[in-house]
Amino acid sequence: MRQILLLVLLFVVGQWFVKALRRAQTQTRAGAQPGQGAQPGQSAAQSATGGASTSGKAALPEPMVRCAECGVHAPRSESVNVGARSFCSSEHARAWDARTTAQDRPAR
Ligand SMILES: [Zn+2]
Numbered sequence: 194m195r196q197i198l199l200l201v202l203l204f205v206v207g208q209w210f211v212k213a214l215r216r217a218q219t220q221t222r223a224g225a226q227p228g229q230g231a232q233p234g235q236s237a238a239q240s241a242t243g244g245a246s247t248s249g250k251a252a253l254p255e256p257m258v259r260c261a262e263c264g265v266h267a268p269r270s271e272s273v274n275v276g277a278r279s280f281c282s283s284e285h286a287r288a289w290d291a292r293t294t295a296q297d298r299p300a301r
Contacts, residue, residue, distance in 0.1 A: 255268035255269060255270060256268070256269045257269065258272045258274075258279035259279065260272070260279065260280045260281035260282075260285055261278040261279065261280060261285075261289055262280055262281070262285035262286070262288055262289040263281060263285055265281045267279075267280075267281035267282075273285075273286045275289070275290060
């Protein structure tokens, strides 16, 4: 008889434990979901703020980009973009590309 009572008690405690575990899991999930969602959300917000800042800069005459080759600031509309880099002219883009590819290649 005592064993049955013990079993019932174990069952109840087990149920409570499972409930507590589920609660903890949902809490961690609820805590993780905003965290996981915050990274794309942050990037989206960053891009949104970036877009807002660029649109705010668009209020200025021209957004200026720095040439990776000579460091001259050129208007974005006149700049040449190669990958993530901007150049004041296609000549500098080519020169930079030739320089970097020469660096990438082994000298000998
Ligand atoms: Zn340049």
